[in-house]
Amino acid sequence: MSESLIIVDHVSKKFCLDLKLSLWYGMKDMTSEMLGKKNLGHDTLREKEFWAVKDLSFEVKRGECLGLIGKNGAGKSTMLKMLNGLIKPDTGRIEMHGSIGALIELGAGFNPILTGRENIYNNASILGFSRDETNRRLAGIIDFSEISEFIDTPVQYYSSGMRVRLGFSIATQFNPDVLLIDEVLAVGDMGFILKCFNKMDELFPNTAIIFVSHNMPQVSRLCTDLIVMAKGESVWQSHEVSQGISLYYDLFELKPGNFVGSEKATIEAIYLTSRDKDSRTERSLEISHGDELNVHIRIRLDEPISSPRLGLMFYDKEQRNFGEVFNFGDFISIEKAVGCYTFIAHFPEIQMGQGVFSITVAMTESSSYNSKIVFRMQSAISFRVISTHHGWAPMQFTPVWSHVEGGF
Template sequence: MEAEVLVKVEGVSKKFCKDLRTGLWYGVQDLFSNFLGNKHERKLREKEFWALQDINFELKRGECLGLIGHNGAGKSTLLKILNGLINPDAGKVTIKGRVGALIELGAGFNPILTGRENIYNNGAILGFSRREIDEKLEEIIAYAELSEFIDMPVQHYSSGMRVRLGFAIAAQMEPDVLLIDEVLAVGDLGFMLKCFKTIDQILPSTAIIFVSHSMPRVSRLCNEIILLENGNAKYQGKDIAAGIDLYYDRFLLNDKKMIFTDGTMELLEVQIISEKSSKREEIPVINWGGNLELVFTFNVLKKIQTPRLVVSIFDIEQKSVAVLEKKFISDASEINKGTLNLRIIHQNIQFSKGIYSLNIGLIKANSPGPIVRYSDFCKFQVLHDEDVWEPFILKTEY
């Protein structure tokens, strides 16, 4: 049997004004024009911009839609429209069933009421009777791990405690539709892991809309994504890897920065030996299982004791994933002024498919003090047929 459509979004647009006073004045004008039966003005007035433009999708029970995009792309605005916190300027949202939401810290909580009272309040808003909430109460408190503090006013909760309570209510009340802004997952690691386990458990009976900046998580949970850019759906579809690649494109430019120098040496160039360049911004490409071969050109400004080279490798989210063995850059104990070349090779690279960048430093011969450090010196791309979000694919014999 076809799963039922729980969320239907048709041509939804939302505009905001960059200036508060002008925005308030437009609000008053809109009120009058609505009163006279005119529809919302669809054209932009001075200082207005589209935070969302013509968004369309359908979501069935058991499906999870990932909303991705850079800061200010419109993700939270869409969640707020879905949750009924704000109205769209154009388009229509149809939702069937109960909506659980974790979208704004403290939203939906009355700060002067206790945690327990807020559970009753929120449960009632979700459409549950007092008896039904009574039945769920202990489960929610236990899930949020807040039994000691449940009779304290929510205004005295830490932000992590508020998120715990918010997620416990949103997820334990068996919603048909669950809206989650992962930015709010400020709970500690243990609670976050528990949340994701719960999401896995309720997914088959729920339609989930999940906003996240963590691409591995999006790819694990979601079966469809929308990549928002300036309020528009730049990509929408079920090919999660293609959407994520587009999202990452913005990070492709080299952003080489010297973080520290003591003035004795500089790095002029690093060449990554590669069979070909990627279409994506001429990045050198290495096939998985191939060699990472680097040729460095240094400029030695003063005669110094031979330093050691430190090369760390970062993934596209700037998480450090590996470091190459630290070695002296020459066999001689001292190096003279002038240029110096060095070739190093790491064989059989087993990173999974993706874009990586190099942080490079030189450290003094006899102390850990740095000579020079660069971040994001250059990038390379590893190719593999499989879209895998774990950091490595380890060569395996069967």
């Protein structure tokens, strides 16, 4: 099974930011559409227009899932609307094979006054089910949504998670050839998201999926291909999903975060070194997987602090805190002291995979009964690890493997 179900060929779409002009262009477009003009002038920009999607081409086959990722306003949702036939492309051609299912804002068209059960019938009919089909699948829909006890309650009393449950259950009850998904799993709880992924795994072999999301774990879980979009254009397109994900994170500049804390102490300076590299001379420090890393921190204590402890917390691009250092006190004791101090934390071998990582620095003060934060600086400094390991996990271990003859 290798037919292409979605063929997108040099598709562009323009948008206008100015309301009054946009409405006026709408009038003009309607007129030229009705007159059936041959040259609609869609390929040139008018005043205050921009390309929301520009020259995008791709194909998706059965059993493939293409992820569309990029910043807000990169043109992902516009692309989905064109694929769904809601708006027309301005240039190019879109060919869709088979039935199309779309999970774009689940539960659109739910009437808040009506009960969940009544809304199932409404929503299903808009999605193309006959009444008989809905009757046959009703039990399955209610069962999958896990909200059977609220099914005769008006939908206006549902939580947003419950609405999504119901919407997803209806929309996935029929098996489309093409499935378009736009950021719909954001509000479900963990249990439901897992259930949704299982459902999608079920559909996967017979379906061509397009998945728009900002949730990279979900993207890496589902996608076989990836397009990174920026300002309407495809900046990267490949099967190497994890590479695309790191590129996506590179779209966001990691700025040093806020400094919070008391007036008692502050960070004077922080920099990194690795072999002959120094973050003070390079714009962004790049180190190779397996290299050493030294974190240099200069601290000024303005008031004496009892048992000060310095902690380092490592964050990945997802802002996951995947590693910590809290053994400062085992090495250094600066009891009741003021003035400037420089510390170096030496990591002999960095085990992180490809990507950008940041270090958050925090100082705590301990008394006999509690410990409180003196200061904390989020993402005080960041560095990039260059590696051939493109895995999704932040830590990429390289153990020594050996083959044991004869088993255990």
